[in-house]
Amino acid sequence: MNAPASKTNRSGTKQLLLIFLIAFLVRVGFTASTVRKHEHERPNQIDTLQYDDEQWYWAIGQSYRAGDGMVGEYGHRAERMPLYPWLLSWFSPGESGVSAARWFQCFFGALAACAVTALAWRLSTIGLIAGLIVAFDPTLVGSASLLLSETVAVTLLAGLWYAAWPLRDAQSRSPLRWLSTIVLSILVIYAKESTIILVAALYAYLVFARRDRHGVFAAVASVGCIVLALVPWAYRNKQVSGDWIWLTSRGGISLYDGVHPGATGASDLGNIKAAPDVANLSESEWNRHFKDKAWKHIFDDPMRIVSLSWTKLARTWSPVLNAADLQSWKIRAIFAGWYIPLYALVIIGIYAKRSRISVLAGLLLPTICISATHVFFVGSVRYRLVAIPTLAILAAMGLQAVMSSRESQEIPDAIEEDATKDSK
Template identity: 30%
Template sequence: MPQTKRLNYLLLLVLLISAFIRCGVAVYVQRQLDRQPDRTYVIEGDAEGYWKLAQTMKHGEPYSIYTPPRRVLRMPGFPVVLAGAMSVVGESHARVRLVLALLGVVTCFVVYLLGKELVNETVGVLAAGLSAVSPVMAGFSVLFLSETVFALTMLISLWVLVKLSNIKWESTDRNRGILWSLLAGVSLALAYYVRPSWLLVVPLVVAFYILSARGHRKAAVQRALVLLAGFTLMLLPWVIRNYQVTGHFVPTTLWAGPSLYDGLNPRATGDSDMTFFDQEHVLDSMTEYEMNQHYTQRAVAYAKQHPGHVLQLMAAKLLRYWKPWPNAAQFQSWWMMLAVSVVFVPVMVFAVYGAWVSRNQCLLLLMTTGPILYFSLIHLVFVSSLRYRLPAEYSLYILSAVGICQLYVSRFQKKEIHP
């Protein structure tokens, strides 16, 4: 059987395994919750908020929740996905979980596409396989949380950026380069609509793109401007809507301030504890915009006055981010910790080896290690946990697959893998 055909069959098998695991987890999670009448979500708070926002969209109501109304609490990307699922299968938690499970399968497929584009089909299939059997990835894919959908949109944006990077600078490819630059801007915006912290990637991509274009600076600037135009056009509806409801320019959300204060306050530990928000009732006397500014200023002031505690918190957050097992108390059972660690530790070892053998391949290293290091830095400031690392693990698995393949090739004295 030809190698390509064999890999296609393996990919199909990987996707079927991914679907089987995720649908099974969806059924299991829903049954466990059904046995607890006083509990609706695995992780309360965020999940309930996303679900209610999705319901407002489906019913054509104003995009807000709580009293006083919170109109710019969350980016609309994930609620749009939930609302779309509700429109197809109804407002059933069980059925919507199955839709999210299938999106998890699509995410594994995009891992394959990115791995294939960066290295080759073998690496792509293996990386998709690692993603398919990951307990954490399977578990989070059926929760009403944005991690898996963000991973999907982020991976698509990375794949588009790789496709763009592979287009030559010659004038014959000018139109193709412009098209993929526009798609890059759009795909980055889609990921941003799910997770606003992805915003800082845009200037980093533009700077890298221009600086790395030796001898083709004019064409690089042109493509960068098209990318920025695509991103800006996608962002405009959200910015205009926010200005209409708040009277202010708000490109992200008005929850960044409380989130920042959650990570930088006298009682901060690196874990999330938003009880201060419920206790202080600042929205009784402030607008949503003023509240966001209020907590941002308090967090910055505390950081300036207590640099020693900030450094301690950074160390604690770094540990929480990279810890092989979950941080949350509800996931501290020995079998959960073991299942997560048994996958994550070897994956990291293979990723380190993959990075070493690929140390001269800048694009590969950027696309695989860049996201996980980027979010590691972000969450030195905000609260941190495995949950915030999870989306970036998908692209890291490509580097793990490179390490595994390289060891296999070395052992059996086969030809070295090259992208």
């Protein structure tokens, strides 16, 4: 009796392994080619850490490794969540350590394709299609080559959605599943602070999807556990900065970056950080200063914020990259050739599954949260990465709908052709 199930499980495992290998090799290949290119262009720069955020993540990770306490820019000690710097601290200083960190990211990023495949199998037979979309997605592939927290956050969020999805059903009361969801929620927040919005939205979604007392109790208890897990970090930040900082000290300046009077929708942190009125502020004062100014600008001119939000959303969901150094016709063609069809398939998938409101809500939740967040914060394709896994599932549903429509059209055509031949 168990033989068919065992055979199916073995087949599923082989398919997951295949998806992982494809995703991993694509990321390794791109990373290797990118590193070689930048080594040629910048021979004196440590393993081509080309962006400021990369350099600061690496510096904070090495500070963690040295026992200095995550010292970042301007001596700040709470400007990044600790999980990603902790991961980087395992790699030795110098080029060999940076290279090893990149290969680790290729490995960890490839796991997102497996999580998406497994989640899609819970919904339909589209797992392989969804997994391949994540495996080849150019933004996900490109981000794996950069020492930024997005790759880790994407994989953890994909795992979180996979773990939490069965909890939509009121019949699902497994304490182990709730526990795994709590652990993944804590890890993803410790990796990237902005994901706390997605985590909160996920638990609210589970409550509304289940509509039972157990779901409310379990969700509230889960959120309580997550808050408790943040207490040691907040207390540590109080010791080093003087304030209970529950996430990071970058919240204020990040918000200000998106709403100040000269805001364009793109980031301008370099000029903002160089302002003379913040030169002598402590870390906690720095955070409060920018936060207070940001909210003042929001309340003083809310219509400007609304108007600017369209530019930010256009930047976030742009089918081509926004960076000035990535505007070659080849790069634009690759990204437009990928994302325009992908977005079209997502729309088709939404229409095809329009009767399954709960499923659509769960899959669109990251997209909605990211879009709502970047009404205020700056827009960039980097920030949509955490929504790509669930959009890949919707795109796979769209492709399935297109293929099914073509097959259903071909059957009557074949019957009509046979009938014509018979009449002759």
